[in-house]
Amino acid sequence: MTRIETIAEGVTLYLGDCREILPTLGKVDAVVTDPPYGIGYAAQPIVGKGKTRSNHEKRDWDDSPVDLAPVLAIDAPKIIWGGNYYDLPPTRGWLSWFKPDAPPSLSHFELAWTSLDRTSKQYAWSIAATNAERVGHPTQKPLELMKWCLGFVPDAKLILDPFMGSGTTGVAAVRLGRMFAGIEREPKYFELACKRISDALKQPDMFIAQPSKPKQEAFEL
Template identity: 70%
Template sequence: MSRIETIAEGVTLYLGDCREILPTLGKVDAVVTDPPYGIGFAAQPTTGQRKAGQGREKWDDSVVDGLPSLLDRGNIQVVWGGNYYGLTPTRGWLSWFKPDAPPSMAHFELAWTNQDRNARQISCSIAATNAERVGHPTQKPLAVMKWTLEQFPNCQTILDPFMGSGTTGVAAVKMGRQFIGIEIEPKYFDIACKRISEALKQPDMFIEPPTPAKQEALEL
């Protein structure tokens, strides 16, 4: 059953299918997301993930149909893994270089944007983010998502229709941005709610956090 969790004023999370929820939402400054790539990575947990209890999951076995129509809520659009989709040509790519990536893994990842601007790159260690991991097989480092949002300083309302464990939301609230997240998998939705709630209690210094509000659960 779908739920809405209002974590704070300007921070709302939806449990459900984004294809059903997005038509009910208005425009936002930016859609920043990391959808399934269709490479089946979640079905092949690493040794470390298996030891941590991660099982095989099939949601990453195919790309998302009709992704462009799911992005049009945002004036600015950023899609990590966008190179796996037939999106319009752009020169505004973002890149995450992984200096410690093993030979069996990609040494960098790309994010498509709808912006006509110079490409940008961040170098961020995989191992340095191990302490952040919460059980999601394709969890992005918080530093990478904060850097992503820093590329668009005028975007105050961020929407992630494939929220996963909520890293985009954590980055957004720590930077004083408003956030709307959608996740279809209940266990990851619950993780995202917890992570974003905790992030609101520990905002970055000198940044005004969204105003806290009473948490509520509603039926859609």
């Protein structure tokens, strides 16, 4: 059973496995996502010389990349964070997030692979890692970072995030007046995404038209 939450017209969230849900979706205009590579590690902050677990459960897919083949098959521009961990096609442009205040135990850079047809250069954007609105997901990206990403696909009306997590891509999308489809298989993160995106629709960016009203569905795969 896959649960579907229609948060507003054009804003739909799916609880389930993206490998099963993606074939049921229609056309999207862009994919912006942060696959769950290494959540097991991200959930274990370095303390002294050892690692201590945080409260995030470790899953069987935590320590290895997920299969991106179904995502790569989507006919739309793509921005994939952590793309340097995957065997992806050559690209003319990478996005990079420089984190000037990252602790020594963590990387000061994160890279996003893109399918965008741009000149061969690296786009760097600097924001403090502590600026992320932490809401309970171990690898959550800052909202401003995801809004910056959406600036690279200005004509994309419907944004898809097949690894939605706590919904930051969706919050960025609705704040910018875009439509959004998100998929998440962990129920607690799905519930969090539903709440965050619903709240974002109540506080949109100024001068941007917003989608309208909610309903709930479910369907069998």
